Amino acid sequence: MGPLIPxxxxxxxxxxxxxxxxxxxxxxxxEASGFSSSRKLVGVFYGYDFAVxxxxxxxxxxxxxxxxxxxxxxxxxxxxxxxxPTYLWAAIAGGFIxxxxxxxxxxxxxxxxxxxxxxxxxxxAFTVGLMIGIFAFSELYEVLEPxxxxxxxxxxxxADSFGISPYMLILGxxxxxxxxFYVSDKVRAKVKKVIY
Amino acid sequence: xxxxxxxxxxxxxxxxxxxxxxxLLAVGLVLLPKRIKNDGVSPELFVNNVLSxxxxxxxxxxxxxxxxxxxxxxxxxVRSKNEFQKFTLPGAINVPLENFLNEETLPYLDQNIYxxxxxxxxxxxxxxxxxxxxxxxxxxxxVLKGGLNDWFSTIFxxxxxxxxxxxxxxxxxxxxxxxxxxxxxxxxxxxxxxDVRNASPKPKKVTPAPKKKKAAPEGGC
Numbered sequence: 557m558g559p560l561i562p563x564x565x566x567x568x569x570x571x572x573x574x575x576x577x578x579x580x581x582x583x584x585x586x587e588a589s590g591f592s593s594s595r596k597l598v599g600v601f602y603g604y605d606f607a608v609x610x611x612x613x614x615x616x617x618x619x620x621x622x623x624x625x626x627x628x629x630x631x632x633x634x635x636x637x638x639x640x641p642t643y644l645w646a647a648i649a650g651g652f653i654x655x656x657x658x659x660x661x662x663x664x665x666x667x668x669x670x671x672x673x674x675x676x677x678x679x680x681a682f683t684v685g686l687m688i689g690i691f692a693f694s695e696l697y698e699v700l701e702p703x704x705x706x707x708x709x710x711x712x713x714x715a716d717s718f719g720i721s722p723y724m725l726i727l728g729x730x731x732x733x734x735x736x737f738y739v740s741d742k743v744r745a746k747v748k749k750v751i752y
Numbered sequence: 753x754x755x756x757x758x759x760x761x762x763x764x765x766x767x768x769x770x771x772x773x774x775x776l777l778a779v780g781l782v783l784l785p786k787r788i789k790n791d792g793v794s795p796e797l798f799v800n801n802v803l804s805x806x807x808x809x810x811x812x813x814x815x816x817x818x819x820x821x822x823x824x825x826x827x828x829x830v831r832s833k834n835e836f837q838k839f840t841l842p843g844a845i846n847v848p849l850e851n852f853l854n855e856e857t858l859p860y861l862d863q864n865i866y867x868x869x870x871x872x873x874x875x876x877x878x879x880x881x882x883x884x885x886x887x888x889x890x891x892x893x894x895v896l897k898g899g900l901n902d903w904f905s906t907i908f909x910x911x912x913x914x915x916x917x918x919x920x921x922x923x924x925x926x927x928x929x930x931x932x933x934x935x936x937x938x939x940x941x942x943x944x945x946x947d948v949r950n951a952s953p954k955p956k957k958v959t960p961a962p963k964k965k966k967a968a969p970e971g972g973c
Contacts, residue, residue: 621777628784723781730778734771 558632583670592670594662594678595752601659604750606740613733620726639711646704661685792889801886808897809869811906812924815931818842826866830881831873841871841903842935852881862890871896871903908937 560566566574589611590596599605626632658664661682663671668686671679693700715722762769793801801807817825818841827844829836836846847857861868862885870878870893878895885893896903905911910928913921 617774617778621774621781624781625777628781628787630787721782727775727778727782730774734775737767737771 557630558626559636562636563633582666583673586667586670587674591667592674592676592679593752594671594676594682595750597664597667598659598662599750602750603743603747606737606744609740610737613736617726617730617733620729624722624726639713641711642709643705644707644709646706649703657685657689792887798887802883807882807886807893807895808875809894810897811903812927812931814869814896814903815907815928815935819931819934824866826860826868828860828868828870828881829872830870830877835873839900841900844871847881849877849881852884861885861893862888864891867892867894869894869896872899874899874901907931907935 557563557565561568561571561574586592590607591611596605597608600608623632623634623637627634654664661668661678663679663682665686668679668682672683697704713722715725718725792798818827827841829840829844829846830849830852831840831846832848833846836844836848840846845860847854847860851857852861860866868885868890870881872878872881875895875898878899882893882895898905907928910925910932913925
């Protein structure tokens with residue numbers, strides 16, 4: 557049956573409409589869970605707030621379990637889902653830059669826009685910086701292209717790389733998530749409370 | 753114990769409960785009996801494809817594309833090597849049915865760039881090859897309708913349409929004759945010379961003088 561758009565159950569013209577609606581919902585949830593505050597977001601690095609870790613880990617675990625149950629029930633063909641290609645060096649460099657920016661600026665791209673929407677000045681500054689970064693990348697693309705396209709590993713998944721069944725991997729991932737939640741709660745109890 | 757107290761007690765345990773739900777669902781995925789999934793297209797789509805005539809390309813259309821040197825087409829002869837060496841269509845490659853899923857031939861068949869036209873003496877073997885390919889989800893596979901037999905009877909040896917036939921039939925006949933010539937078979941039929949005695953004088957040809965193109969400005973910034 558699914559995915560709905562590639563299999564023609566929803567006409568492809570709805571693609572953008574649905575994306576916009578999901579975008580609204582995503583932005584709303586980000587704001588509602590307090591992710592428009594840079595202090596809350598970077599709390600995960602300083603150990604006084606692990607909401608980011610918990611929210612994104614939970615989202616990933618719920619999504620992957622749900623997708624595989626849908627696949628099992630034949631509601632969805634998991635092999636038709638798009639898997640982002642892995643460019644090893646670009647991913648390493650991008651992760652480093654993104655991490656630095658996240659830690660220094662206190663936002664990631666999506667949450668900075670949520671911050672802009674409620675008028676946070678630091679978020680506006682961050683977004684301007686983001687745009688400058690995008691502009692610089694576009695202008696320097698020809699210089700950066702060798703790094704950008706180097707060592708394309710195709711579309712491997714964790715299950716492919718480890719050579720184990722995806723179901724076992726999901727179980728391991730869920731256990732990891734729960735251990736991470738437990739440890740993060742312990743850490744938070746030890747770290748001095750930050751009022752923000 | 754009041755219900756309020758019970759609810760509060762439940763709330764203090766909500767994270768443990770949610771975590772156990774997560775683990776239970778993940779364990780469920782591991783323990784569920786595995787369902788065998790077939791690769792390739794779904795049965796419904798396969799039946800639809802088999803019943804549809806879209807896969808057939810007529811010998812006229814094929815000849816047209818060959819004459820126009822369509823670069824997006826690969827001809828695949830699925831007959832045996834012997835038959836292939838005796839006669840085949842120009843530019844065809846030979847993939848006997850038993851070698852159809854060889855490692856060497858798969859890259860030709862499982863791709864999204866070229867139209868693959870399969871042919872054999874009749875539809876039959878080409879259709880079998882098409883069935884295998886379509887079942888595995890290969891795109892752009894076509895079958896020459898009627899195979900080489902039809903090719904011979906239409907392109908190389910077209911039947912003259914009856915005199916009462918419409919213009920399209922004669923055009924098609926002319927096309928087929930010309931195609932046969934293109935492929936090196938057939939002869940020019942000399943058309944009888946027109947009667948010049950009673951012919952009206954040819955209208956004077958007026959060729960419009962080509963407009964002078966404005967030269968693009970040169971230089972500048």
